[in-house]
Amino acid sequence: MKILLRKMVHKVRNFKKFSLFNKLTNWVKSTSINIYCFTSGCCGNEILAILGPLYDSERWGINFVSSPERADVIMVSGTITEKMKPILEDLYNSFGNEKVLIAVGSCAINGGPFYKSDFVLKGVKEIFNVDLYVPGCPPRPEAIINAILKYKDHFK
Amino acid sequence: MKGILRSLLTVIKNTFIRSITVLYPYDRIIIPYNSRGSIRLVVDLDTKEIICDGCGECVNACPLKLISVEKVSHDKKIKNFYVDISRCLFCGLCEEACKKDALKMNFNYELAERDFSALRHDIDKLTEYAKPKVKEFWKS
Amino acid sequence: MENRKIKDYEEIEGYDIYIEPQFRPFGFPVGLYIALKDGVIINIKPEFGYLTTGVEKVVEGMEIDKAIPFIDRVDSSSAISPELTYCIGLEKTFKIDVPLRAKFIRTALCELSRISSHLLWLTRLANVLGINNALHYCLREREEVLHLIELATGSRLTPNFIRVGGVASNLSPRFIEEFRKFFRSFRKNFNMLKTFFLENELVVNRLNNLGVLIEEDAKNLAITGPNLRALGIKKDVRIDDTYGIYDEISFKIPVGEKGDSLDRCIVRMGEIEQSTSIISQAFYKMPEGEIRTYTEDINQFSGNTRSHIECPHGELAMEISIDEGKITKLRIKSPSYNNLLAFSRAVLGESVEDVEVILTSFDICVCEVDK
Ligand code: SF4
Ligand code: SF4
Ligand code: SF4
Numbered sequence: 254m255k256i257l258l259r260k261m262v263h264k265v266r267n268f269k270k271f272s273l274f275n276k277l278t279n280w281v282k283s284t285s286i287n288i289y290c291f292t293s294g295c296c297g298n299e300i301l302a303i304l305g306p307l308y309d310s311e312r313w314g315i316n317f318v319s320s321p322e323r324a325d326v327i328m329v330s331g332t333i334t335e336k337m338k339p340i341l342e343d344l345y346n347s348f349g350n351e352k353v354l355i356a357v358g359s360c361a362i363n364g365g366p367f368y369k370s371d372f373v374l375k376g377v378k379e380i381f382n383v384d385l386y387v388p389g390c391p392p393r394p395e396a397i398i399n400a401i402l403k404y405k406d407h408f409k
Numbered sequence: 410m411k412g413i414l415r416s417l418l419t420v421i422k423n424t425f426i427r428s429i430t431v432l433y434p435y436d437r438i439i440i441p442y443n444s445r446g447s448i449r450l451v452v453d454l455d456t457k458e459i460i461c462d463g464c465g466e467c468v469n470a471c472p473l474k475l476i477s478v479e480k481v482s483h484d485k486k487i488k489n490f491y492v493d494i495s496r497c498l499f500c501g502l503c504e505e506a507c508k509k510d511a512l513k514m515n516f517n518y519e520l521a522e523r524d525f526s527a528l529r530h531d532i533d534k535l536t537e538y539a540k541p542k543v544k545e546f547w548k549s
Numbered sequence: 550m551e552n553r554k555i556k557d558y559e560e561i562e563g564y565d566i567y568i569e570p571q572f573r574p575f576g577f578p579v580g581l582y583i584a585l586k587d588g589v590i591i592n593i594k595p596e597f598g599y600l601t602t603g604v605e606k607v608v609e610g611m612e613i614d615k616a617i618p619f620i621d622r623v624d625s626s627s628a629i630s631p632e633l634t635y636c637i638g639l640e641k642t643f644k645i646d647v648p649l650r651a652k653f654i655r656t657a658l659c660e661l662s663r664i665s666s667h668l669l670w671l672t673r674l675a676n677v678l679g680i681n682n683a684l685h686y687c688l689r690e691r692e693e694v695l696h697l698i699e700l701a702t703g704s705r706l707t708p709n710f711i712r713v714g715g716v717a718s719n720l721s722p723r724f725i726e727e728f729r730k731f732f733r734s735f736r737k738n739f740n741m742l743k744t745f746f747l748e749n750e751l752v753v754n755r756l757n758n759l760g761v762l763i764e765e766d767a768k769n770l771a772i773t774g775p776n777l778r779a780l781g782i783k784k785d786v787r788i789d790d791t792y793g794i795y796d797e798i799s800f801k802i803p804v805g806e807k808g809d810s811l812d813r814c815i816v817r818m819g820e821i822e823q824s825t826s827i828i829s830q831a832f833y834k835m836p837e838g839e840i841r842t843y844t845e846d847i848n849q850f851s852g853n854t855r856s857h858i859e860c861p862h863g864e865l866a867m868e869i870s871i872d873e874g875k876i877t878k879l880r881i882k883s884p885s886y887n888n889l890l891a892f893s894r895a896v897l898g899e900s901v902e903d904v905e906v907i908l909t910s911f912d913i914c915v916c917e918v919d920k
Contacts, residue, residue: 294625295628306688366618386523
């Protein structure tokens, strides 16, 4: 009985690597992207703007969720200070296996205008692996949408 | 009760007005002519040469010292021109300082990159807009 | 993850709930320690400092003109008001005359950004109350205001437009054309927004008598701006200590009665209407002429100066020391810091569900609190 069960589990695990199944999950992921948004600072106002009727981000299935466990992408924007760093690390660890991180705004990329300051972290790239950089201070809402659409090609 | 009905009525009224959504990747939002995007170097249309002579006014004007110019000695030409876009404030002080109008902020805002080193623009990238495209070359 | 939380509880005893700073989406990082008794809040302690950038230190040693883009980033929702405070202070001590046209342009843009800031606040209030229709209508109006600001200055949120002795560039004819178009539609659309917030019984009953601020607390904590005017006290820097051209323009100051969340909403709604009338008067009276006076010896200035203006959140004040054209000291007194302390007094005696509504009704900009 035990051997049979083990064989079943093995089969199910192998099924995930099966190419058609992989293609299907990738297609689903590329048409509905769940984003966890970590905002602090002025760039948060521009991310609020892409929800509005002029840009309407839900046309591509972009969906903002409130917990990192349910998200495909984590989007870090705005100034990250030394006091904020442990909270961001906790969030990143509770995020799923495939970790994708987008850095929005020059503060998140590199420390931005405040890179000389002692309180500010010199970019998210010092602690995590960053997949996409979106420069701008703040970037226009179209630039953020364009970045998310670029990330879609990652799955195809 | 009256107020709730009135706010419901405005919602129903608003479903029949024209939609203002712009279908972004296929259809662009018209942005003003003086909107500040990434930096580019101006190329003279007749002679196909860069106007900038490396005087260094913009290097001094930038509050974060992001611009650097490499000059050919004893000549009014530049060898290379670097701008670090990753930390830029898009403030426009460098554009204001240049007296020859050799530096302009253009409309380009789609700057997302996968590679961090690609955010340091050099002279090829800054004058890319003026180079002949392949299709146009074969047509002429 | 668990270690950090246990440590936090050990440090501060006597608090039951901790709301983490990243809980609030879209740029609002303030942590809250809450103590409860029978479901009623008896004590609250805001935990801030998650956005400390140290602007005051970064700016030290810079030249006068180069510091302006950094001072922009102090206020995230209306960046033009810290710029104006800085420039007015320097012009006063170094006796630089500002051309009349530049003063009119400054006033018009300040009031435009006041409208955009209050509309952003309405969006957040609609988000917390759960009125999704009104959220989208507010964002639609805000996009049009931001388009006008971009047409005049070149950027949506961080304009870098005001200079010592005037403004950076002139208004184009297209701006005035588009403003007329905007002005006609905005009055109609704004009346529509009013039905959602001030006539709908579901919203009015929720906000009424919620988070009442006592006059004694307000005076002890030195509250300014719309939160003070909601109590019925008529205080405004634009009239008490006029700057620019506000003495040539007639406008009213809307006040409330008892200082609850509904009064704060009424006052801000009234301010948006007054701002539109100020802008239209400013365009009607605007003269032609120069927009900036250039001063050659800006590098030899030295001295100390102080200035204050009315920004959308309250009274913003600055103290600047300059030595041979370079900044040696800059101190900013931001109104949002006092508003956050006032929130911690006003919330006592309410239930936990209403904390978020009261917090947003005070219009706190966290960039300003921490600097
Ligand atoms: S990148 Fe610029 S706009 Fe964004 S948070 Fe930093 S200073 Fe503010
Ligand atoms: S861009 Fe203008 S200011 Fe800068 S080096 Fe060239 S000519 Fe001089
Ligand atoms: S826009 Fe401002 S920060 Fe960017 S390169 Fe020019 S002067 Fe420097």
